[in-house]
Amino acid sequence: MLKAISISSFTCLCIACIGHSQTVSTVQFQYHSISSSIQADSATQQWLKPYNDSIEKYLNTTIGFALENVYKGKGGGALGNLVTQAMLHQAQTKTGTTIHAAMLHPASIKGYLAQGNITIGSLTQLLPYNNQLVIVSISGLHLTQFIQQMAADGGWPICGIKYNITPQGNATNIYINNEPIIPGNTYQIVVTDYMKNGNYKCEILKLLPQVSLNTNLRESCKVYIESFTNNHEPLAINKVSPINYVYE
C-alpha cells in the first residue's frame, strides 16, 4: 500500500495564450514522498532472483589478500600508490611500450582497502566508477603544468613521478623516472577518461592525443592484485609517498 507522508505544494500563476485570448490560471506542483516501505511482489522477487544470485556470486569472488589496512592519505597515500601502480602495470602490459607515469583524480578512490580477503565486492566499493583508462601523449611543458595544477590541489595519486610541494602549493624538484622533465620531450601517461575529458582541473589534457586501453580502473586493479595471488605472493604495498611536502 502506498502512502504519501510529505506533500509540498507549489502554486504557480501562469498566463497562457490560447488563440487570441488570454487565460490566467494556476497549476499546483506536489511533491509526494512514498514513505511506507514497498516490498517487491513475489513475481518481481522471482524475476530478480537469478540476477541477484549472479551478482552475489560475482561480488564474493576472492581475488587476493591484504596483510594490513591500506589507506588513501595525503596526496594519495599507500592506497593511491597501489592504484596508480596498477594503472601503470596494466598500461605497460597492454601496450607493450614504455608508459612513463600514471595519475589519478583522488575522488576516484573511496574509503580504504581492509586487511583480509580482497573480493570483487570490496574492490567495487573502493573504486565505484567505471572510469576507462587512456594513454595520453603529453609534452614535458604541459606535464609540468599539469603537475603544478595537482600540487596546487594538494597532490593527487601518482606513480612514476616524484616531486615536492611547497607551503605555497607549488611543485618543485619534479622527476619522471628519476630524470628531470624536459619541456620539449613527449611523455606517455595513463589517466582515466574522466580526466582526459577535461573534467575537474584536467582541462590541459582535453585536446591531447589519446589511445584507449579498453579497460577500466577497477579491472586494472583486479588484474594487478590477481598477479600477486597467482604467484602466491602477498599484495605488495608501497608506503613511500612520491610527493614530499616541504615545510619551510
Next chain:
Amino acid sequence: MNRRDFITSTAKAGLLFSLPIIPNKFLWVDGSTITFTLLHTNNLQSNLFPVKNEYDTERHTGGIGAHKKVIDDIVKNNPYTLLVDAGDFCGDGPVFDTFKGKAELEALKYLGYHAFTLGEKDFMAGIDHLANNLTLTGMKPVVSNYDFTHTALQNCYEPYKIIEWPNLKIGIMGIVLPLHDKISIPDKEKIVYLDAVEQANTTANYLKQKNCNMIICLSHLGDRYSDGNLSDEILAKNNYDIDVIVGGHTQRFFKQPRIYQNKSSGYTIVNQAGWGGVQLAQLDFEIDNKMNKNLLRTKNFLLKEKKNQ
C-alpha cells in the same frame, strides 16, 4: 479517486494550467477529455536493486520492486499512462560489470517502459555489445539525432516512436548529447552526431504532421549549464512543437517542472527525476478535443523498498 472525479475536483480547485495549442487534426469523437499520465525516469544507472544510503544502511531507495509496485498502481488507475526513460540505464557498479547492460534492458522491458533513449554510459560496453543486447532483448531506443548507419546499431534504434491509445496519439523522439568526448570505445568515430536542435525540430514537425496529440522529447542533453553548452533549456527555447522534454544526464531532482516559452509562442515543459531510480516523476495532463493540453498536476515519488523479512 477515478479519472472523472480527479478532473472535476482539480478543475473546481482552479488548478488548470493551459499549455499552448498545437494545431493538429484531432481524433476526438465527443466532447470529453482524457487524463494522460506521463511517468518518467532518467539515469537509472544499472540500479536493479535499491540504492543503499551510505549514512543509514537501513534505508534503501529505488529498485525494481518499488518501481513495479508504483507503476502498476498508476497504470491500473489510468490506462492512458506512458512510461519513458531519458537514458543512462547503464551505470557503474557490479550489475553492469556482471551483465554489461543486458539485465538493465530486460528490466526496462519487465517494467513496461514504452520508450527510452540512450546516454553516454549505455555505450560503456562498446557499440557492438550494445547492439547485441538490444537485439537479444528486442528493445529499441529512440534516437533522433544520430546516424548509426555504419555501425552495428543501424537496425537497433528508432528515430521516433508513436504510441497510440483509443483517441490518443503520443509522438516521442530521443535527443542524445554529443558523445565523442564522453566515451572511450572502439569505432566511436563511426557514429555520426547530427545537430540536436535541428533534428528535434524536424522530428517534432514530422510527428505533428502525423497528428500526434502530444510530442515528447526524451533528452540526454542535461537540464542547463552555466557555460551555455547545449541543454534542455536551450532546446526548450529553440523548438517549435515539443510539449515536454523529459530530461536526464545532469541527475537533478526537480521538485517542479521548468516551463519555457518556445519559438512558436507556446510552452515547452522540462522535467527531470534525479538518478538511480530513486525518484519517479509523474505529470498528469488533460487533453481535450479542442486541441487544448493542460498540465493538471505533477508528482515526484521518492521510492523506498522494504528489505525482505
